[in-house]
Amino acid sequence: MMSEQNTVTHNKATGKPVPDTAPLAESDYAILTRGMSKVFGDKPAVSDLNLSIPKGSIYGFLGPNGCGKSTSIRMLTGLLRPSAGEITVLGETLPGSEEHLRRRIGYMTQKFSLYDNLTVKENLHFVSQIFGLKRKAAKERIDQLLTVYDLTGQHKQMAGSMSGGQKQRLALAAATLHKPELLFLDEPTSAVDPENRREFWERLFDLSNAGTTILVSTHYMDEAERCHGLAILENGIKRADGSPEQLMDNMGAVVIEVSGNDLRNLKNHLTEKEEVISAAQIGTRLRVLVRQELSDPEHWLSQQVGQRQLNRVHPSLEDVFVSCTGGRHVG
Amino acid sequence: MSDNQMIQPLTGTFSRITAILWKELRQLSRDRMTFGMIVMIPLVQLMLFGFAINTDARNLPAGIVDKSNTQASRALIQATEATQVVRFTQVYQDLQQAEAAITAGKVKAVLYLPPDLSSRLTQHPASGAQNPSPQPIGQWLVDGSDTVVAASIKGLRQMPLSQIEDLPQIPATTATATADTFAVALYFNPEQRSVVNIIPGLLGVILTMTMVLFTSAAIVREREQGNMEFLITTPVKPLELMLGKIAPYVLVGFIQTGLILTAGRLLFDLPIRGNLFDLAGAAMLFICASLTLGLVISTIAKTQLQAMQMTVFILLPSILLSGFMFPYEAMPETAQWIAEALPATHFMRMSRGIILRDAGVLDLQPDALWLLGFTAVGLLVASRRFSKHLD
Numbered sequence: 092m093m094s095e096q097n098t099v100t101h102n103k104a105t106g107k108p109v110p111d112t113a114p115l116a117e118s119d120y121a122i123l124t125r126g127m128s129k130v131f132g133d134k135p136a137v138s139d140l141n142l143s144i145p146k147g148s149i150y151g152f153l154g155p156n157g158c159g160k161s162t163s164i165r166m167l168t169g170l171l172r173p174s175a176g177e178i179t180v181l182g183e184t185l186p187g188s189e190e191h192l193r194r195r196i197g198y199m200t201q202k203f204s205l206y207d208n209l210t211v212k213e214n215l216h217f218v219s220q221i222f223g224l225k226r227k228a229a230k231e232r233i234d235q236l237l238t239v240y241d242l243t244g245q246h247k248q249m250a251g252s253m254s255g256g257q258k259q260r261l262a263l264a265a266a267t268l269h270k271p272e273l274l275f276l277d278e279p280t281s282a283v284d285p286e287n288r289r290e291f292w293e294r295l296f297d298l299s300n301a302g303t304t305i306l307v308s309t310h311y312m313d314e315a316e317r318c319h320g321l322a323i324l325e326n327g328i329k330r331a332d333g334s335p336e337q338l339m340d341n342m343g344a345v346v347i348e349v350s351g352n353d354l355r356n357l358k359n360h361l362t363e364k365e366e367v368i369s370a371a372q373i374g375t376r377l378r379v380l381v382r383q384e385l386s387d388p389e390h391w392l393s394q395q396v397g398q399r400q401l402n403r404v405h406p407s408l409e410d411v412f413v414s415c416t417g418g419r420h421v422g
Numbered sequence: 423m424s425d426n427q428m429i430q431p432l433t434g435t436f437s438r439i440t441a442i443l444w445k446e447l448r449q450l451s452r453d454r455m456t457f458g459m460i461v462m463i464p465l466v467q468l469m470l471f472g473f474a475i476n477t478d479a480r481n482l483p484a485g486i487v488d489k490s491n492t493q494a495s496r497a498l499i500q501a502t503e504a505t506q507v508v509r510f511t512q513v514y515q516d517l518q519q520a521e522a523a524i525t526a527g528k529v530k531a532v533l534y535l536p537p538d539l540s541s542r543l544t545q546h547p548a549s550g551a552q553n554p555s556p557q558p559i560g561q562w563l564v565d566g567s568d569t570v571v572a573a574s575i576k577g578l579r580q581m582p583l584s585q586i587e588d589l590p591q592i593p594a595t596t597a598t599a600t601a602d603t604f605a606v607a608l609y610f611n612p613e614q615r616s617v618v619n620i621i622p623g624l625l626g627v628i629l630t631m632t633m634v635l636f637t638s639a640a641i642v643r644e645r646e647q648g649n650m651e652f653l654i655t656t657p658v659k660p661l662e663l664m665l666g667k668i669a670p671y672v673l674v675g676f677i678q679t680g681l682i683l684t685a686g687r688l689l690f691d692l693p694i695r696g697n698l699f700d701l702a703g704a705a706m707l708f709i710c711a712s713l714t715l716g717l718v719i720s721t722i723a724k725t726q727l728q729a730m731q732m733t734v735f736i737l738l739p740s741i742l743l744s745g746f747m748f749p750y751e752a753m754p755e756t757a758q759w760i761a762e763a764l765p766a767t768h769f770m771r772m773s774r775g776i777i778l779r780d781a782g783v784l785d786l787q788p789d790a791l792w793l794l795g796f797t798a799v800g801l802l803v804a805s806r807r808f809s810k811h812l813d
Contacts, residue, residue: 221658
């Protein structure tokens with residue numbers, strides 16, 4: 092690991108994910124997995140997952156419910172033991188060094204996991220004691236967190252009586268209290284309104300800026316788009332990965348919007364075609380994903396739609412998701 | 423990281439145990455239902471069980487002091503044993519030894535046969551003597567704290583002598599039982615009030631109920647409410663979690679013990695003959711044993727309902743077999759084995775011994791050691807069973 096360090100000195104400083112062309116040393120990755128798999132009974136939950144997540148980046152797991160996001164995060168936090176594969180988190184091998192890792196990672200569970208019948212401050216104080224912070228250091232850290240996460244006014248409120256957004260900020264404060272190097276967030280914004288979600292992501296970028304690596308799972312496209320890197324999961328299998336831009340550029344399909352009459356029938360007609368990955372109605376337009384292998388997808392589609400108007404558009408992350416998963420979850 | 427200085431590794435364990443302890447206490451103080459139960463269960467049960475529960479006892483362990491040591495005395499002992507009420511397991515040289523054995527709970531009763539047994543026999547009205555004397559021929563010394571035992575021995579008071587072989591010429595036809603065969607001296611509870619025996623036993627039942635119930639839900643609750651997934655990603659160790667979880671309930675146990683004894687004293691005139699420190703020590707051992715039993719349940723049960731059902735599974739034999747309802751000695755052997763495994767049985771012996779017979783912890787050493795061992799093994803099993811993994 093030491094010998095390779097000279098080639099990658101700039102990566103750490105920027106805190107940004109590096110392009111695939113720049114080789115990274117093993118020590119520059121927060122998470123490395125090879126063939127990580129988990130089987131429950133005879134049902135595979137995660138299959139052969141390879142991940143290389145650089146330090147300092149915000150990495151997303153995008154996928155529908157039950158695609159293996161939570162199971163993967165639980166394996167990476169040492170809560171579940173993998174059925175097969177190798178896992179290295181912050182340079183430590185799992186399973187084996189869970190206890191040592193627990194001081195270096197933070198984990199915000201999908202369900203609120205602090206105590207409803209303790210106040211905001213009591214919850215944070217409890218966490219600080221569990222992590223062995225000294226009284227004075229704990230007090231300073233808690234006051235700091237209450238300010239950063241805008242909970243000063245609520246510090247005497249019972250956690251159970253707070254709104255979704257407040258609970259989520261408290262959970263993030265608790266997960267970052269011991270200043271972890273690596274933070275896992277399992278669908279952190281599923282119970283939060285859009286405005287709180289935006290605020291929440293501001294805090295995540297603050298943490299990222301301070302050097303924390305963040306792994307976040309989501310089923311929201313807009314949230315996934317904010318990540319530096321992304322893995323699209325379906326049925327426990329990684330369908331694609333890369334930065335959102337890379338994914339959109341290399342998605343293997345052309346996105347064409349069709350406007351005109353009788354879009355419902357057209358949609359049924361198009362989805363039967365081999366060449367069409369998916370067709371989804373968006374307001375008065377039909378968004379059609381046509382396979383890139385065709386020599387001229389636009390010309391091919393114009394033959395199918397009769398008098399209706401065609402308009403080639405830039406792909407969105409949702410298009411990437413749909414093309415990766417074969418349109419099985421949308422449309 | 424530069425912040426590692428603010429983490430103190432050596433006192434970490436202590437810090438984590440206190441963290442969990444304080445969290446539990448705070449949560450407990452806000453859980454009005456549980457808080458109410460801590461106070462109400464002992465008081466309500468005490469009222470309910472203030473009524474006596476009686477039954478016949480058989481094969482009570484008894485001792486013998488035979489000062490006569492004649493053929494007649496041996497025949498009398500055999501005849502007494504044939505009633506199956508008592509089983510003579512010990513022989514004592516004098517009354518002092520016998521009384522000490524009763525205090526220590528080794529035997530429930532001692533039969534004293536005086537040196538002039540033979541002459542008392544011939545003068546007994548039942549033998550058809552010319553100048554009958556109403557003197558009994560022997561005396562029972564009885565641990566009266568258990569009213570069931572006392573009642574059974576009292577039943578022997580008029581044991582007929584006519585059918586006993588080897589006794590000097592008793593013509594069966596003239597035998598009129600106008601005088602007692604034995605005199606009975608009740609120790610510790612001369613008025614024969616059941617409640618005096620019930621309250622120390624009830625102490626054991628109530629503590630079993632509340633201690634096992636509260637802790638059996640402790641770990642399961644955290645799992646059901648989702649707190650566990652966070653807790654196990656922190657550096658807390660299983661044994662730290664277990665100790666922090668049971669510590670607050672030790673206090674709860676002592677509050678209940680105090681409540682029961684105070685209410686017992688005020689409402690039922692319960693005498694507390696033994697040393698309060700001995701009693702506190704016994705209570706401490708039993709509370710810890712019950713709490714760890716609850717913890718073990720907590721690591722097995724998947725839901726709070728399951729934990730509740732398992733608690734009842736423990737509670738029923740603790741009420742029925744521990745000696746609370748029926749004298750331990752009167753139970754069949756299999757039931758006694760099961761009873762031996764229950765912490766309540768051992769505590770029942772200790773609490774009755776200390777409260778009613780002024781026994782010391784030294785007299786009750788085996789029970790104390792057993793509870794101590796149970797706690798240690800229970801803690802070990804619970805923390806080994808508790809996994810910081812989800813699979």
